[in-house]
Amino acid sequence: MRPVPSVCTARLALGWGLLMSAALLPAQAGATDFPVTTAQRDTAQRVATAGVPLSELAPDAPDSYTVKRGDTLWDISKLFLRSPWRWPELWGMNLEQIRNPHLIYPGQHLVLIKADGMARLAVARPVGAGMSQDTQTRTLGPRVRESALAEEAVAAVSLRLIGPFLNEAVILEADQMEQAPRIVATQAGRMMVSRGESAYVRGAVDKARNWSLYREARPLLDPDTRELLGYEARYVGSAEVIAQGDSQQGGKQSVVIPSTISVTYLREEAGVGDRLAPQPARDLEGYMPHAPNQPLSGKVVGIYGDALTAGQNQIVTLNRGTEHGLERGHVLSLWRAGAKWTDRTSEDRAQVVVPHEKHGLLFVFRVFRKMSYALIVNVQQPVSPGDTFSQP
Structure with a gap:
């Protein structure tokens, strides 16, 4: 029988934040204190208290999942959430007690807890590991774990794709x-x-x-x-x-x-x-996935390399940068312009324009003053220069 999480466990929000830098840090950097912005802290504390509405869960979200080597935060979050880029809202943060908020590792057992119309995610130990025999439950407490994060910690998206x-x-x-x-x-x-x-x-x-x-x-x-x-x-x-x-x-x-x-x-x-x-100094600045806090739109300028179109896991350049409010970690929606044709079923031969269709997501990982680089996280149709993007 699966252990039943205690009330204390249900109230716990696992510490997270500062996406990607865990996997980019050199091995000796395990004990580094990473900066957390005021906005990140406020969001984390709000979610840690309230949780995530059940309506935000994926239709087939599992009750639990054991993290495996090769997993990414994005992949894991797709199991639980309709919008995987919002994974920090599911885990929340315990910033006062967890000094290094990158602590998700292969072998950890994640348990989805539902109560009062909200959902939270906690880490559970296998049955018998530090639990009393009569209740088989364990109250989780935050702790600092110092280790070679580059070798163990789970990254947000595949560093094989964007690391270079x-x-x-x-x-x-x-x-x-x-x-x-x-x-x-x-x-x-x-x-x-x-x-x-x-x-x-x-x-x-x-x-x-x-x-x-x-x-x-x-x-x-x-x-x-x-x-x-x-x-x-x-x-x-x-x-x-x-x-x-x-x-x-x-x-x-x-x-x-x-x-x-x-x-x-x-x-x-x-x-x-x-x-x-x-060669520039290694860029170790941390960031986490989030939506722009104001309306933002633009266009794809080009595909990195010689390709004319791009698909999932390829890199594109965007015509927006820091001067437009774009930040590292921003998640953006990709849009395909609606097709145009003449309505031949009517005598007026009106011009019909199909509404724009959202067909993918971008993950911004490097930002310059007027331009940015983004990874195509998922897409339904090939992406071409001139395609538009907006806040999700």
Whole structure:
């Protein structure tokens, strides 16, 4: 028989918050105190007291679930909620006692508790683990668990999909790559260079730094206004400088001795003309999924890479950024414009426009001043540049 949660258990809200950073932190960062905003704290305390209405639960929400390796918070929440991005509302927070609110791990047994028209989620131990024999119940109490979160904690969405883009995808306000160091020749005169091979770079590079390789930046224009929003520098790989070059004056013409780099990682083959930029510091800022707190809409500018359309788990650029109120962790609805046709069943031959249809969700994970990157979490039809989005 499954243990019956006690009243204390039913009143408990499991500590959560600061989405994604748990899985991005280095192993030694397990004991770090992470910032929690006032708005997050207020929402957490409200939900921890009230719970979530039963109407918000998925129709086939299970009574319990055991977390497995490879699970994500989004996947788990889809089992319980109609809107999985609202998972913090189901768990709530106990911010005063749980110092590190990322504590969800494989092997934990989650129990859905329903009472007075509301639902909460608690963590239960297997029968006999710390429970009295007569009641087989256990009052849950918050505790601090210090561990290598990068290896154990469950992430919100698959880091395999967006992890590399957290630092590699770059939007520049000016074409800064135009003056950046560039590959001018490759080993043995080949057109392309592979991992472990050498290439020759003209421009100022520091041997003490690690460098990222980018394809020539392309301008991104607003689909409506044609305003130049920025330049997207497409990530190619990374390299290290093994010998610095020099410039010498010889007669009427200067002689350039290029620096030598060794390619340490490639997403695609590098070649002559690719640019170098210092690798940025690892971005560990935490965030949690939430809707914009004000009306917000915009359009998809482009698909990351060479594709013309995008599907689930692909990355898109948006024509909204920090100056428009967009934040990391925002969840947005994708809309498909309604089709237009002539009503041939009527003599007036009226033009009929089908209403816009919501057909997917975006998860914003990197924000610049005028633009943002977002992951297509789910979608019913291919996404194209010009498709619209709004608050969910």
